[in-house]
Amino acid sequence: MHPCVFIVFSLFLLCLQNTTANQLVTLRGGGDANGVIRNKCLDKERDALLQFKANLHDPDGSLSTWRPEEDDCCAWEGVWCDSQTGHHVTDLYLSDAGLVGNSFYGTIPPEFGNLTKLQRLSLQDVGRCRVENPQWLSSLSHLKELEVDGISLAKANQWLNVILNLPKLSDLSLDGCELSQVMYPYSSSFLNSSSSSIEFLSLRNNNLTSSMYHWMFPLTSNKLRFLDLSSNMLDGIPKYLGNLCSLESLSFDNNSAVVKVPDFLNNLSSGCSFLTFQDLSIRRSQFTGSLSDEIQKFSSLKYLDLSDNQINGTISEKLWELPLLKKIDLSQNHLSGTISKNIEKSKALYINLSKNPLQGVPFTDHMSNLSYLKQIDLRSCKLGPHFPRWIQKLENLTRLDISNTSISDTVPPEFWKTQFDYLNLSSNNISGKIPDLSSILGNIPAIDLSSNNFDGPIPHLPPRLASLNLSRNKFSGGILFLCQIVDGLLEFLDLSHNFLSGQLPDCLWHFKELKVLNLGHNSLFGRLPPSIGFLIELEVLYLYQNNFSGQLPLSLKNCTKLNFLDLGANKFSGNVPTWIGENLLGLYALILRSNNFFGTIPLQVCQLPNLQILDVSRNNLHGSIPSCLSNLTRIAQEGFLLPPNVHPYTCRFETFALFNLPYPTEEEYVDHAMIEWQGDEREFTRNLGLLKSIDLSSNNLTGKIPHELTNLHELLALNLSKNALLGEIPQKIGQMKKLLTLDISRNSLSGGIPPSMSQMTFLGYLNVSSNNLSGRIPSSTQLQSFQPSSYDGNSGLCGPPLSRKCLGDEESQVLSVVGKSEGDEDLRWFYIGGATGFVTGFWIACGTLLLNHFGRRAFFHFYDSFRNWVYQKVVVFITKLRRISRM
Template sequence: MNPCVFIIFSLLLLTASQLEGDDRNMKKCLDKERRALHLFKAPLDCPFGCFYTWTAEIDCCKLSHSFLNLTYLNHLHLSRNSLHGTIPRSIGSLTRLSYLNIGFNNLNGTIPRSIGSLTKLSYLDLGSNNLSGTFPTFIGSLTRLTYVDLFYNSLYGTIPQEFGNLTNLQHLSLGPDGGCRVENIEWVSHLSHLHYLALDGISLAKQNHWVDVILSLPKLSYLSLDGCELSQIMYPYSSLILNSSSSIVELRLGNNNLTSSMYRWLLPFTSNSLVHLDLSGNMLDGIPKYLGNLCTLETLYFSYNSAVVKFSDFLNNLSGCTSLSLQYLVASYSQFTGPLSGDIQNFSSLARLDISDNHLNGSISEKLWELPWLQTLDLSFNNLRVPSTYHLSNISYVKYLDLSSCKLLGPRFPKWIHTFKNLYHLDLSNTGISDTIPLEFWDVWPYPLTYLNLSSNNISRKVPDLFLIFDAYSVIDLSSNSFYGPIPKFSFEMESINLSRNKFSGGISFICQAVYGFLLFLDLSHNSLSGQLPDCLWNFDSLTVLNLGHNNFFGRLPPSIGSMIELQVLYLYDNNFSGELPFSLKNCKSLISLDLGANKFSDNVPVWIGENLSGLNVLILRSNKFFGTIPLQLCQLPNLQILDLSMNSLHGTIPSCLSNLTNMVQQGGFSQDVLFYERIRGYATRAGIYVDHALIEWQGVEREFFSTLKLLKAIDLSSNNLTGQIPYQITNLSDLVSLNLSKNALSGEIPQKIGEMKKLLTLDLSRNNFSGQIPSSMSQMSLLNYLDLSFNNLSGRIPTNTQLQSFQPSRYVGNKGLCGPPLTKKCPGDEEPVATSVIGKNDGDGEDTDDELEKWFYIGGGMGFATGFWMACGALLLNRRGRHAFFQFYDSFKDWVYVFIASLKMARHT
């Protein structure tokens, strides 16, 4: 045989033998790993199908998916897949794993101890889940780890010192968790390779020498200690601090309530390597001059600082080389005072300036507009005056401009706004403009706008069609002005349109031109619109909020209204709609608030409301022509907290199953918020909370509730033809605030346990046929500030020494058998009239004429007021992008003040 042929043949045999052996080994490996994979996925639920290739015949060598990179089971990446369930204990069987990333999911349960078996692991990311339990000590045995992320879970307890064994660690991210702490921070000094350290929300209150420890980490470039309860440092400094050559690039110390004494120990961190500095959420009275010498500093966050600071002093201390390097200055929600002077021109690199929600005053210097790189400017919610005329020599490159709630010099519309040729976001809401908007305003934009808010002014003129002015996913708010004419045609690729509270007229049939659309929010309420609602709403299947209330629409609701399956708010109050409700409306299963009051709807109250719209918080059908009985299916609405069926022609009895409305039993506001979304070019998608509102009869007067609507829990069945007794089960609604059963034909006795409804502020049982005595349990209703029992057949003594004596006699008239204060009629055995002490006076017609306290009395009383006030403020003021509704809320704010005063006054009479 030829030697060359022999050698080639031998090599082929050897190769074949090796391949056969590798195949046997691979088969053995695959059997074991197949079992491990199936055990791993068993407790997990992946809605995006990330395990669909994990079949019984899975081949690990060929396993590949967009959500999964797995090669011989050493690399497992399943992050951002909305995984549900727990981390499988069988994960410890995947002993080859060196990379494990299942962060940004919805996993719960504890971290399984079996992860401690993964001795080859170098990368571990379990962050942004819902994991609970204590921090596992066994992670300290995985000494190959270079990356650990347990951020954003629900872990608690002490951070184990065993983490100090991870001497190869380069990235460590823990917290923010609940009640976590570090008992001894010395273990951190062992992590000499650490580049990134985040301990947000973990208490370091007992660690007086944490600065020494942090500065001992020679490679550290990122440090975040946000909300760590940092303590003041003991002095004198150690030699380590004095000789430190810190190379930290990004430093976050927000939300620690630190005072300016902290600047003495901040100095070692502020070498010329520092680029990003966050000092928000403290009590700092400015910044020291040495921060003005940081020639590398590009970003400074100084928001939510509570000490009063002159803005000119603040800028002066940054006037060194920092003024040339600083690109982002965010100092909103602080206590800055004084003007925005021309010194701002020294900060020539500024690209973003946000000093909103401060106490700045005076005129805005023209020098501000000359900053060559300025693109984002937010001066909103200050006392600054924005001149209606500027003499700008150059075109500004500002793209994002928010001057809302600033003052204008004079009522004229600012024509200088036309020089901002690059704007895509403009907010001039509540700036005191009372003028006709120039026609050229709509033609000046070379690029489409993404956000325009001119609300809460007094601007007038017709609005041209908006097809070319706005970009896709854009937002426009022209509400609360004096715009008139027909509704402008708009692109259905827009996202949010609010034209409410103007003088628009005509119909809206043009919406049928939509072929498809992304519209999420449409509010055309409080105008003079008319005509029928066109039957072409199937193109609005993304709509979340539809408000057409307070117009002149008429006719039947079109069947296509049921195509809006994402609808959460449908507000049609105060129109002339008629006929029965379309059956297709049952398809709108996302509805939270349904207000069809003050129309001419007829027929029975549909049973499908209770059967299909289980998420309802608000159901208002008042002032229509509904007849028949109250359907029992309404008792299947567990989230319902406002039920208003008043002023109809309903008959029959009050269903006893209303006690099943569990949201009227438990404490708290709406179980869910009404959300819509705003997308701003160049910024992440953000969610905004729609401040819902409704007209409700409150203490005999129709009032419009805004922010307080979320706190109101009310049942109003008044002005119908209801008969029978009040079911005793209704007294189980212990969190109910208002109950109105007046103007019916109800009979029997008032339930003896009605006094257990201790949260009631308003109780109206007037103009019925109730008999018997007033239950003595009503003496427990200490928050009750409105009561009307007039025109019934009640008898006996009004319980004495209770809140019941504080009401006017007019609230008891028409009950011939009642006696005792505040009535002048004496009860048997009374020898002389009992002195009365009532709140308010009587005008002779049986009506209260007390001061504004009684007139404006809304929801309140003691802790109820405090809780409600801060919940409302949190929803409006802290959610800054929802605050355009603040100006509506302001009208009801004075009511809260009256509530507090009334609570004190009421306490003196109990």
């Protein structure tokens, strides 16, 4: 379930819960200041709750109100009582929705069986709890709802029999309960009985395979309405699910086994379930085959989501004829062909066919008949080259995405009169000017016109915006229009890669929800306004390559949620502020390159625990390199963390199908930055979050290279070039074994190249030229593979790959042999012959590598590139694995 959906769903349940409580207060009288009934509970039930707490570790104090000296357990957090049952505990909610910061772990005690009047028990995700003997559940004969998500049942082999003996149980949620580890006795009685009263059943995230269907059968009677089997390893569904005549909703998301769509639909429609079936969700799974005409049997279907699968072929024409279907999502599959003219028969409100190799719409007339349609997403389908004129005939359309659809045209003037609240025309070749939209677009719109050829000034826009992306166009003029966006709901603003000029207006106090501000690659100038300090939710500030000047405003320190700050390629001046290291503790990237900053590198930078990219190159900084940079724990410590360079933001509001409630949907902004890498300037995007880099080059830094820097074992790139550094290269620099690029050229370093550098086997770029280094270049595969230019300008260096020989490298003279016997003479010729044969074979096999400079360089470059490639693949694989494990 989408996190936003979960939040809305939780709020919905909370509203129902509060409504019920208020009704109880009205009927029975009494209650606390919040209108919630609080009655003194029975002693044995109070003792049961205290025993539960005693069996748990609760370091966060989430159950601090559960005190032995407090007689009335009905007043405890998460406990609800009912006076009509004799002050019995009827509801126990200890899920994350009720308590914040839970970290329980322990065993749920059998004393819970004393809560004999309990009707609702929710222990969702309270921590690492387990149930070893579930027999206490048998005493809860009044139980209607049981939610124990995240509670381990791996040792509770009898839980199924216990559950089946709860006569009133209607809602059962066992998500993430390690059910795949439970030993189930295979019994034919499972297949011959189904007396369950369960209406809602959720078995998500249990690593279940299809062998579980034999024990799930008794839980699935004809009372079952909602079934969730998501996040398992199921290769289909059994036919008995097709015989559930009350089944309305099935969720099969995130199953890893391959399933054929026709087989799945055949089993689901094998009995009577298709008569009542309304909601089918199979997202992010491994479904293959075509969407067959079998879909026409599901005449009650309202919501169909098959997105992000491997479905191919054409879309069944019968799909569009389903009379009640309101939402169709077939995005991110391999569907081909054209969109059938039968689409005109659809009553759908939402159609998403994006990211399929569909060839567009053959006829425009039948698209105009979709009078019910409110949302359509055809992203990455081929609609161009002309702008689809049928869109403006869809009178109820409010959300449109036709990005990356090969359109090379202008937008018809009448199109802009549509009341969109989400509009995405990005990644096309659309040209022309945009009219005044301040009174045209709908409520809280999200607009993405990026990567086109729109030109002229940016027009007036609606005062209520959720997100605005006009990047990579040809817009010119100023950005005073920002002062007209006054609703305070804007979360995303990207105007980068245009021809905008003028100053950033001092009206930014309107944007207290703004998370991403990207104005890079324009011609904006002047000082940053003080109102930038009102951007208290800001995570990304990207102003790269403008003409901003002056000192950084002190108010910027109020933006404490910043984790990416790129002010590079401007004309900022003054000292690097100390408050950056004192207030912006979330920074993972601090990029101030190519400015006019002066003074020393502040020691406070060393206090940034998440910093992994530090670039203050091409400024006028002086003084020594702070040795405390070794305290940058994100660089020093081994381990893989989730990449911090992806920022979700609200782009629009969808409708939650089950309750017809609006909920926010999100898109992602990915940080990007220009980084000097191996002597060239390169733009990093998706992989930026994996980069660990320090660039202090092109300044006036003096003193020695601190030996403490060698403790940064996870550093990938270090550039200290073009300074006035003295002394020797730290002897333990070889400890930095992860370094891929090292540049310490154009300094005044002396001494030799430390022998430990021969251990830097990942090194793909090295430049130590233009120093005062001397001595032999240590022998290693890497150090000899670089061009001689990497060592130029050090008159005292010698040895390969330089042509300059070191002292003692002269060829040894042949020693005279005196007093040798004839046998010794024969043996000597044997050795000479053997040596000659070895040398001959060696030159035949390896001569090219040793004599041919380019061949040798290519061989070792291939070897090192292959090794680096393997390392990077391992890094990405482990990172993705950890991200998936946390979902």
